[in-house]
Amino acid sequence: MDPLKGAMQVSGTGLALQSLRMRVISENMANAQVTPSKPGDDPYQRKYVSFASVLDRQSGITSVRLNDINHVKGEFRLINDPDNIAADENGMVKMPKVDMYTEMADMRETIRSYEANLNAIRQAREMITMAIGMMKG
Numbered sequence: 001m002d003p004l005k006g007a008m009q010v011s012g013t014g015l016a017l018q019s020l021r022m023r024v025i026s027e028n029m030a031n032a033q034v035t036p037s038k039p040g041d042d043p044y045q046r047k048y049v050s051f052a053s054v055l056d057r058q059s060g061i062t063s064v065r066l067n068d069i070n071h072v073k074g075e076f077r078l079i080n081d082p083d084n085i086a087a088d089e090n091g092m093v094k095m096p097k098v099d100m101y102t103e104m105a106d107m108r109e110t111i112r113s114y115e116a117n118l119n120a121i122r123q124a125r126e127m128i129t130m131a132i133g134m135m136k137g
Contacts, residue, residue: 006061007124013063014117021049021110024069025103032098036086043086044096045071048106072097 024047031044052067075097082091 004124004128006059008121010061010063011117011120015114017051017064017066018110018114024049025107025110028098029103032096032100035084035093035095039086039088041086043076043094045073046096046098047071
């Protein structure tokens with residue numbers, strides 16, 4: 001496989017995966033204050049995306065793929081809100097354990113990774129364009 005084409009494919013995969021990660025982080029942020037619908041139910045569980053590297057033996061190119069979208073299970077915040085429909089007999093409501101600062105830091109990292117992949121694609125395209133220009137003469 002052409003190295004430039006391989007670079008574009010790897011970066012394209014990176015763009016798609018970082019886009020997915022942005023959607024998961026956005027979902028976490030959107031559900032940070034959502035309570036369960038009834039007492040005893042669990043609230044939204046924070047999600048995180050994990051990646052794995054993959055070696056294409058034919059081309060020798062290492063890429064990345066989605067490994068899994070996991071839930072952080074069993075971690076909830078308790079707040080005192082006896083008027084909430086999901087309050088237990090003590091007036092406590094289970095809330096998602098979503099830390100907005102962590103989500104914002106993860107989002108910033110994801111955006112930077114997305115931009116790095118986008119820049120790699122741009123540079124590969126420029127190199128291809130230059131090569132075509134040199135061939136024309």
